[in-house]
Amino acid sequence: xxxxxxxxxxxxxxxxxxxxxxxxxxxxxxxxxxxxxxxxxxxxxxxxxxxxxxxxxxxxxxxxxxxxxxxxxxxxxxxxxxxxxxxxxxxxxxxxxxxxxxxxxxxxxxxxxxxxxxxxxxxxxxxxxxxxxxxxxxxxxxxxxxxxx
Amino acid sequence: xxxxxxxxxxxxxxxxxxxxxxxxxxxxxxxxxxxxxxxxxxxxxxxxxxxxxxxxxxxxxxxxxxxxxxxxxxxxxxxxxxxxxxxxxxxxxxxxxxxxxxxxxxxxxxxxxxxxxxxxxxxxxxxxxxxxxxxxxxxxxxxxxxxxxxxxxxxxxxxxxxxxxxxxxxxxxxxxxxxxxxxxxxxxxxxxxxxxxxxxxxxxxxxxxxxxxxxxxxxxxxxxxxxxxxxxxxxxxxxxxxxxxxxxxxxxxxxxxxxxxxxxxxxxxxxxxxxxxxxxxxxxxxxxxxxxxxxxxxxxxxxxxxxxxxxxxxxxxxxxxxxxxxxxxxxxxxxxxxxxxxxxxxxxxxxxxxxxxxxxxxxxxxxxxxxxxxxxxxxxxxxxxxxxxxxxxxxxxxxxxxxxxxxxxxxxxxx
Numbered sequence: 001x002x003x004x005x006x007x008x009x010x011x012x013x014x015x016x017x018x019x020x021x022x023x024x025x026x027x028x029x030x031x032x033x034x035x036x037x038x039x040x041x042x043x044x045x046x047x048x049x050x051x052x053x054x055x056x057x058x059x060x061x062x063x064x065x066x067x068x069x070x071x072x073x074x075x076x077x078x079x080x081x082x083x084x085x086x087x088x089x090x091x092x093x094x095x096x097x098x099x100x101x102x103x104x105x106x107x108x109x110x111x112x113x114x115x116x117x118x119x120x121x122x123x124x125x126x127x128x129x130x131x132x133x134x135x136x137x138x139x140x141x142x143x144x145x146x147x148x149x
Numbered sequence: 150x151x152x153x154x155x156x157x158x159x160x161x162x163x164x165x166x167x168x169x170x171x172x173x174x175x176x177x178x179x180x181x182x183x184x185x186x187x188x189x190x191x192x193x194x195x196x197x198x199x200x201x202x203x204x205x206x207x208x209x210x211x212x213x214x215x216x217x218x219x220x221x222x223x224x225x226x227x228x229x230x231x232x233x234x235x236x237x238x239x240x241x242x243x244x245x246x247x248x249x250x251x252x253x254x255x256x257x258x259x260x261x262x263x264x265x266x267x268x269x270x271x272x273x274x275x276x277x278x279x280x281x282x283x284x285x286x287x288x289x290x291x292x293x294x295x296x297x298x299x300x301x302x303x304x305x306x307x308x309x310x311x312x313x314x315x316x317x318x319x320x321x322x323x324x325x326x327x328x329x330x331x332x333x334x335x336x337x338x339x340x341x342x343x344x345x346x347x348x349x350x351x352x353x354x355x356x357x358x359x360x361x362x363x364x365x366x367x368x369x370x371x372x373x374x375x376x377x378x379x380x381x382x383x384x385x386x387x388x389x390x391x392x393x394x395x396x397x398x399x400x401x402x403x404x405x406x407x408x409x410x411x412x413x414x415x416x417x418x419x420x421x422x423x424x425x426x427x428x429x430x431x432x433x434x435x436x437x438x439x440x441x442x443x444x445x446x447x448x449x450x451x452x453x454x455x456x457x458x459x460x461x462x463x464x465x466x467x468x469x470x471x472x473x474x475x476x477x478x479x480x481x482x483x484x485x486x487x488x489x490x491x492x493x494x495x496x497x498x499x500x501x502x503x504x505x506x507x508x509x510x511x512x513x514x515x516x517x518x519x520x521x522x523x524x525x526x527x528x529x530x531x532x533x534x535x536x537x538x539x540x541x542x543x544x545x546x547x548x549x550x551x552x553x554x555x556x557x558x559x560x561x562x563x564x
Binding site for chain 2: 004037042062121
């Protein structure tokens with residue numbers, strides 16, 4: 001059965017405590033706000049895009065360890081990537097957190113694989129994917145708040 | 150409310166009545182601390198609903214045969230038990246609904262929106278209400294131009310009673326308040342609030358969802374005009390709720406649902422309503438739910454609501470003391486258990502409530518996390534979320550100890 005440490009791995013706890021790219025970007029070319037009303041999580045994602053490439057990305061907000069660590073890991077993972085690559089990465093990430101427990105983890109996900117334990121806790125999938133949905137909204141330049149009900 | 154004489158409940162015997170409490174979660178004993186969301190059900194209640202379907206299932210008030218007589222007798226018997234449980238003058242002052250939410254919507258719609266409220270009339274609520282005692286009044290504001298005003302909450306979790314001095318005027322038509330907060334556990338002085346509402350000619354609507362399961366309620370002593378609660382939080386089935394209303398106010402309230410059961414006569418284009426409370430019970434009601442709730446009321450009455458309250462005060466006092474000794478743990482609401490019920494919201498430094506609930510879950514402990522459908526209150530305390538443990542008759546000191554041990558585990562993970 002699901003073990004606590006599978007969900008709360010050291011990398012996750014580290015990114016929760018010291019989130020990377022946790023700042024605003026003053027000259028952001030796109031931003032979006034994500035909201036998970038279930039746990040009150042709120043995240044704002046900032047992007048600086050150059051010719052379809054994510055030159056810089058950051059986030060601010062409050063949330064549980066899973067959502068914060070996921071946002072932090074995401075910013076590291078998509079920085080320098082094209083919009084299309086970022087989108088494909090999200091698809092693979094989403095597949096991992098909604099997989100059946102025990103399914104092999106996509107090796108191309110790199111560090112993001114520390115969140116694979118989330119698939120054992122279906123109620124936490126929204127926490128892990130909030131920042132990604134918000135990134136998608138920012139990339140599509142949707143202005144409205146993304147809400148995961 | 151004075152602390153009752155020490156009455157120790159026989160918790161092992163009570164636990165034995167609840168089949169679900171015999172199961173384990175991940176090989177660990179189930180520690181159920183979310184009764185404020187919904188209570189567990191004793192086998193007496195489960196058997197009563199199953200018995201209805203097995204032995205005398207028939208629609209109520211219509212069937213001209215023995216089964217229908219039996220179902221009607223049991224359904225109306227449940228109404229009588231509930232009337233006695235809250236000291237209503239008559240069972241006709243009890244309407245079955247599906248929930249507290251529906252009960253409050255029925256008042257807001259039938260008494261407010263379709264009835265007495267005119268543009269500029271004022272409705273006074275409080276900041277600590279559950280969303281179900283906020284949103285129905287928004288409808289009255291939006292559709293009738295009523296003005297909504299709110300009494301604030303002090304840092305200690307009690308209402309700023311002095312604000313009623315200014316807020317209550319001859320424009321006030323409805324004063325609404327919860328008897329017990331689902332986040333802070335605060336027991337509000339409803340008797341005094343109802344008295345002050347009546348002094349300005351307003352009615353007092355009481356959300357008793359968190360109170361009816363846990364303490365004695367006397368609607369006549371409170372002088373509440375309407376009072377709403379849910380069956381599923383007080384050992385009863387889901388999908389059954391209660392609205393109490395004083396007879397003359399029930400008469401003055403329009404029904405929420407039109408259809409069968411609630412009419413006396415129907416013509417093309419017009420209809421006359423049935424008598425109260427039947428005019429509020431359009432459609433085939435939740436018969437099994439009502440009967441199950443009646444048995445839940447029997448169960449609670451047999452224990453005695455003073456004893457229920459006394460038991461929860463003891464366990465709450467014990468838990469609050471233990472939690473106060475943990476560094477980095479904050480609890481919310483009144484510290485004095487005489488002023489609060491067994492709902493304990495808490496936060497842990499460095500750990501989000503959602504993570505707290507997940508880690509406790511792995512230990513077999515069920516607590517709630519989030520805004521508890523009380524966002525205005527959470528904003529007032531500047532909290533995005535809290536974790537919440539709530540106690541009931543089947544909880545004991547071991548459960549409180551398990552909570553404390555679980556919290557220590559959370560602190561280890563997030564150290």
